[in-house]
Amino acid sequence: MPAIRNQIRELRARREMTQQELADRVGVTRQTVIAIEQDKYSPSLETAFKVAGVLGVPLEQCFQYDPRGKR
Amino acid sequence: MATSLSYREKTLYASLAAELVVYGPYFFLHRQNSVDKVAGMIVAIIVLQIILQSLIAALTRNRVTDERDRLIELRGYRAGYLALASLMVIGLGMLWFHATVGHLRLDNRMAGLHFLSVFFGMLVIADITKTATQIAAYRKAL
Numbered sequence: 001m002p003a004i005r006n007q008i009r010e011l012r013a014r015r016e017m018t019q020q021e022l023a024d025r026v027g028v029t030r031q032t033v034i035a036i037e038q039d040k041y042s043p044s045l046e047t048a049f050k051v052a053g054v055l056g057v058p059l060e061q062c063f064q065y066d067p068r069g070k071r
Numbered sequence: 072m073a074t075s076l077s078y079r080e081k082t083l084y085a086s087l088a089a090e091l092v093v094y095g096p097y098f099f100l101h102r103q104n105s106v107d108k109v110a111g112m113i114v115a116i117i118v119l120q121i122i123l124q125s126l127i128a129a130l131t132r133n134r135v136t137d138e139r140d141r142l143i144e145l146r147g148y149r150a151g152y153l154a155l156a157s158l159m160v161i162g163l164g165m166l167w168f169h170a171t172v173g174h175l176r177l178d179n180r181m182a183g184l185h186f187l188s189v190f191f192g193m194l195v196i197a198d199i200t201k202t203a204t205q206i207a208a209y210r211k212a213l
Contacts, residue, residue, distance in 0.1 A: 002212075028137040031077040031209070035139065040212035044138050 002039040003069035006062055009037045011055045025054045078127070078134045079143075080209050085123040087202045089116060094195045105184065109191055143208040151201030158193040 012022055019037075023030045026047060035041035036051075043051065052062040076084070093116045101108060128134065166186070169175040175182060 023135075027135070028139070029077045029079075029133070029135050031075075031080070032137050032139045035213075041139055042213075047138060 002042075003066055004042045005039060005064050005066065005069070006036060007064075008033070008051060008055070008062060011057060011062065015055065017055075022051070022054060026050045077136075077140070077209075078131045079136055079140045080206070081127045081131060082124055083202055083206050083209075085127055086120065087199070087206065089119040089123055090195070090199050090202065093119060094199075098192060098195070106187065109187060139213070142213060143205050146208050147201040147205035150204035151197045154200040155193060155197035158196060162189060162193060 008022075012019070019033045020030045023033045026033075027050070028043075028047060032041065032043075036043055048063055049059060052059045055062060093112055097108065097112050166175070
């Protein structure tokens with residue numbers, strides 16, 4: 001299980017937002033959004049704050065850190 | 072879920088294809104070292120890269136690059152540098168060995184051309200390592 005997990009897919013679906021829309025608003029590529037949603041990439045703190053801001057939730061609702069996770 | 076290629080990934084695949092098309096025949100088919108062939112290869116790779124990269128830029132609407140692209144780029148350069156440094160150590164060691172045991176005379180013209188080809192080959196392998204590492208990094212977790 002990865003050290004940093006996220007709820008971006010669920011939060012995005014609740015807002016009926018596409019991956020491309022989220023990517024455009026955050027300033028990353030759609031492939032990066034896909035990688036984050038699949039827990040294949042942990043974004044920088046700045047990007048994480050931007051994602052949470054675009055989704056309108058606090059950072060800790062969007063991303064969770066598990067110290068027992070591997071990365 | 073469909074994962075189409077990003078602009079950076081497309082340029083990497085094009086670079087790898089150009090490198091294999093130009094360098095492959097030279098290193099696997101050539102029978103004699105020559106400065107002209109190396110020069111021709113350098114011109115060919117530059118022309119092919121310009122054509123391919125221009126085509127990709129023209130055909131790709133979204134040319135955004137981000138922090139993940141930059142991270143992957145750095146990982147590729149690190150792998151390329153390690154490959155180049157390792158090959159240089161091996162190459163210089165072999166040069167020292169062959170010169171010491173007398174297999175190689177360093178004062179003739181063919182030796183110079185041989186070294187040109189070998190060291191150019193090292194640069195090519197390092198470059199292909201860099202590109203292949205970047206392509207692989209896009210497919211796995213970072």
